[in-house]
Amino acid sequence: MDLYTYFYNLVMQVPRGMVSTYGALARALGDIRAARACGVMLSQNPDPPRIPCHRVVMSDGSIGGFTHPEGIKRKMELLRSEGVEIIGGKIVNFRDKLFEEFKTDYPLKKLQEEQIKLKREVILEDDLTPQFVGGVDISYDGRIAYGVLAIFDTRGKFVERIEKVMKIKFPYIPTYLAFREEPLISSLLKEWSEPLVLMVDGNGILHPRGMGLATYVGVKNDVPTIGVAKKLLMGEVRGVYIYLSGKRVGAFLKSGIKKGIYVSPGHRISLETSLKIVKEYLKYKNPEPLRIAHLFAKELRNSH
Numbered sequence: 001m002d003l004y005t006y007f008y009n010l011v012m013q014v015p016r017g018m019v020s021t022y023g024a025l026a027r028a029l030g031d032i033r034a035a036r037a038c039g040v041m042l043s044q045n046p047d048p049p050r051i052p053c054h055r056v057v058m059s060d061g062s063i064g065g066f067t068h069p070e071g072i073k074r075k076m077e078l079l080r081s082e083g084v085e086i087i088g089g090k091i092v093n094f095r096d097k098l099f100e101e102f103k104t105d106y107p108l109k110k111l112q113e114e115q116i117k118l119k120r121e122v123i124l125e126d127d128l129t130p131q132f133v134g135g136v137d138i139s140y141d142g143r144i145a146y147g148v149l150a151i152f153d154t155r156g157k158f159v160e161r162i163e164k165v166m167k168i169k170f171p172y173i174p175t176y177l178a179f180r181e182e183p184l185i186s187s188l189l190k191e192w193s194e195p196l197v198l199m200v201d202g203n204g205i206l207h208p209r210g211m212g213l214a215t216y217v218g219v220k221n222d223v224p225t226i227g228v229a230k231k232l233l234m235g236e237v238r239g240v241y242i243y244l245s246g247k248r249v250g251a252f253l254k255s256g257i258k259k260g261i262y263v264s265p266g267h268r269i270s271l272e273t274s275l276k277i278v279k280e281y282l283k284y285k286n287p288e289p290l291r292i293a294h295l296f297a298k299e300l301r302n303s304h
Contacts, residue, residue, distance in 0.1 A: 001107060001179060002169040003029070004143070007041050010102050014055040017083040018099040019091060021059045027100075030108030037171040039065070044143065054078040061094030111179055115211035121219050122210065127268040128224040130154060132196040133277065135289025136185050139297035143168050145181075146301040149188040150293040151196065156281060158292060162191045163300050175209070175233075177202050178216035185217050196223065197269065197277060199289050203227040204266035204274075206235055206242060206250040218267025225266030226274045228290055232262050251275050259285065 010028050014020045022042075026034040042053040043065075054075045058064040063086070066075035076086050085092035133154065138147045145168045151160040164187050170180040185200070203212030204227030211219075214227030227250075235244040242250035242262065248271065250264035265274045281287035286294070 001111070003107065003171060003179075004041060004044075004169060006107055007038065008045070008047075008051045010104065011042070011051050011053060011056065013102055014052060014099050016052075017097070019055050019057045019079070019084060019094075019097050020099045021057060022064075023059050024098075024100045024102070025056065028102035028104045028106070030104075030106035030110070030112070031173070031176075033175065034108060034171075034173045037173045041171055049078070052078075055082075055099075057091060061091040063089055063091075108173070108176065111176060112209060115178075115209040115216070118216065118219050119210045122205065122215055123268045124205070124265055124270060125268075126270050126273050128197055128273075129195055130197045130224065131194055132159070132192075133199065133281065133289055134192070134196045135199045135201075135287065135291070135293040136188060137201050137290060137293035137297045138181055138184060139294075139301040140168075141301055141304070144304075145184050146297050146304070147181075147184040147188055148293045148296040148300060149185075149192065150289050150296060151192065152281070152289050152292075156288065158288075160192075161296055162188050163296070164188050164191075165300070165304065175207065178211065178213045181213055182217050182220060185213075186221055189217075189221050189223065198223055198225045198266075199228050199278070199281075199287055200225055200266065201228060201230075201290055201294070203229050203233055203262070204250070204264035206233060206244065206262065206264035208234060212264070212266070214264070214266030222268075224268040226269060226278060227262075227264040227266050228278060228287060229262040229264075230259075253278065253282065261286065 022035045022038045025038045026032050045053045133152050135150045147164045149162040166184045200214035204214040214225040218225035235242040237252050241248050254260040265271050278287050
């Protein structure tokens with residue numbers, strides 16, 4: 001889904017002489033968690049002033065930021081030219097000027113429904129005969145994504161690097177990472193034909209809807225996947241294991257004095273086998289397939 005285009009069409013609904021907020025736009029997308037992403041997308045506005053990003057302000061009526069050489073000064077000039085009064089950096093009669101009546105079908109709610117539906121297809125038992133272990137990582141420069149799949153054999157030897165460059169259509173929104181990165185990861189997987197277990201820089205079932213990036217990629221491509229995350233998205237760590245609603249969904253592996261990684265099964269693999277495989281490839285903070293993929297992805301980005 002091209003959420004950027006959808007979002008910019010929402011912004012163009014804000015009438016001249018009115019303003020809206022990042023939160024209102026996030027709710028129009030279907031999830032308040034998208035508020036920060038709305039700010040990022042506005043900063044990447046491909047067609048100002050046709051897409052009137054200057055009409056988006058803070059929820060308290062203050063002006064907020066503006067990506068323009070003259071910054072907030074230019075934003076206030078544009079708003080005043082449209083009849084919006086500003087005193088002390090805030091919109092006068094803000095509630096009367098606030099536009100929230102967007103025409104929308106709440107695309108993020110639809111994506112939540114897709115995640116919940118796909119959850120029924122997830123297999124959390126070992127269904128694999130791996131000859132290779134892969135790690136995938138993506139580096140970004142604005143909306144351009146540089147993805148690398150690093151392939152290792154089961155003895156831990158690096159055997160192949162596959163790379164792709166793609167313009168992304170989805171911003172980063174917490175719990176929706178799959179819709180940002182799956183298209184590029186799937187295109188990388190199509191270039192490899194041998195059976196493999198794929199490590200993904202993200203969560204598996206350790207996710208509010210049980211459908212993190214690793215799980216989504218696994219179901220979409222019918223491959224065994226393991227989620228390896230640097231931060232705990234949710235759940236409670238008790239000893240080694242992570243619990244969510246009383247269910248064991250992941251594990252914490254310490255890989256430094258204070259830091260560690262959070263492992264969760266994605267698809268076609270059990271938690272215990274996920275842990276076993278990650279430990280076999282763990283030399284530094286990240287398992288080698290992910291560490292090497294990360295280095296290659298940065299190298300690919302810097303070469304363009």
